[in-house]
Amino acid sequence: MVEHVEISDDLIAVRHHLHQYPELSFKEYGTTKFLRDQLTSHGIEILDTPLETGLVAQIKGEKPGPRVVLRADIDGLPIHEHSGLPFTSKNPGVMHGCGHDIHMTGLLAAAYWLAEHRDRIAGTAVILFQPAEETGRGSRYVIKTGALGKVDALIGTHNTPDHKPGEIAVSKDPMMAGCVSFAVTFHADGTHAGKPHCGTGPIEALASTVLSLQTVVSRNINPFRPVVLSITEVHGGDVWNVIPDTAGFFGTVRYFYKDDHDLVTRRFRQIVESTAAAYGITVDIKWDELAVPLVSDETLIGPVAQDVPSYATSVPVITSMGGEDFADFQQLGPLVFGSIGSNGQPGHHGIHNPEFVALDEAIKPTAEFLVNALLRVESELA
Structure with missing residues (x-):
């Protein structure tokens, strides 16, 4: 049984706020405070960690089981935005030009759903908002601090403007270089x-x-x-x-x-x-x-992929030469990764471009992938 996540107007407003106030790697202090306030207001436990920026929270289920991490990256890029969006960046020379505002909002939506459906969680959902992905060092920083503790698997996403919202790609082959x-x-x-x-x-x-x-x-x-x-x-x-x-x-x-x-x-x-x-x-x-190549765990990605057509359109992976430091988390446990469509319109601009646009419609499939992948991974590990 797959689950669906509703995206409220408040969550759309959250995404717009995050997009307007991007911060550079390891300087995401305002972003961290904003995320902390959002989670706390929904009764989600924030863990005490050595992280200066970024944070770790957890949602314990009503049944015992594994600790599975859901991760979103939070840093912006040193780019002056020219997207034309009505909620364009208000921080000169800094832009969410890689869609991390979509990643954060999708993870918030997933966390809110999980907090309201603890009976569906067999174990603990660990919520990681990770700093400094754009430097390639953010995941190593999180690992070095021990902020996550012992985990049994980790799940992440990245948006791709080459696919439309509602399209999701997963694969057992290398996805990012x-x-x-x-x-x-x-x-x-x-x-x-x-x-x-x-x-x-x-x-x-x-x-x-x-x-x-x-x-x-x-x-x-x-x-x-x-x-x-x-x-x-x-x-x-x-x-x-x-x-x-x-x-x-x-x-x-x-x-x-x-x-x-x-x-x-x-x-x-x-x-x-x-x-x-x-x-x-x-x-x-x-x-x-x-970063090492990003490859999902072969045992876990198959069952996760089987669920995707029940809540999204499954599409082939567009292999990317871009790096993704989520791959470094394989030191802690098996990985599952999904590529989430975020634009797909003719003439769209790619990530790290001043005119890059990720659509609000990408939030819902991001959240649904995270929720359903978590439930499936918990079931497989059990």
Whole structure:
């Protein structure tokens, strides 16, 4: 038996408020207070945790069973909004350009329903409003603090504007990519631009390395396995007549399978270090693992997927090279993840775009996925 969640005008107003007052990662103080007040007003217990922003609450059922986490991310992006919405951001330069306001409101709606139907809960529903997803470090922060305690499974969602509200995609295959950020800095002997023989400038090494790295995917990766290696920033020099003593670049790797990750990591270091050596300079590499690939637990996602057509339209997953730090919670227990349609109109804009729009109609399927996935996961774990 699946459950349906009604979305009141008050919840729509909550979503609009959250959209108007976005806050950056690890600075979500106002958002946290607002969410705390919302939960408290509905009689939902807030747990005492070390979290500075974000919060953990719980709803105990009338029957014993597992502790299952429902998670929503709460941070905005450093984007100046141009969506044209009547409830556009009032915080200049900050925008909910990834739909986290939809995620938060959907989780609030699910929490309100669960608080009113404790007889349907076999265990404990743990409500996590997680900070700093956009940094790729928010989930690790929550894990490090021990804020969740022992849990048996975790359930999350992300909206996708490529699908319409009422459409939901789930899969046992990877849904979102693993994400690495890298920074490379070459160290050389700077000199006057008219006396290049007196130094060992880093610009040529940088240029050669950037070009060589483009062969990692095209010549080392199986073409049937998606991998991205993108260089996104290049820096070197401050004045036209000086060869600098440092230069460098930044970028990201996205992948779905660990063996591809390991191959790219190895080839990246080989190319960067050997090129630096060839130019007679040294190099520093910063390699930051921000997220692993997001894969739902194969045992749990099947039963959850079977329920979806009873309250939404089941659609194929659009695999994303975007990262999602929810994947890191696999350290605590098996994961279940749903992709919730949020727009689907012709000419819509994607996430992280100043003109991105997620529709209010996405709140209801978000809440219903969370509620029904929770009840199904509890049943499976029992």
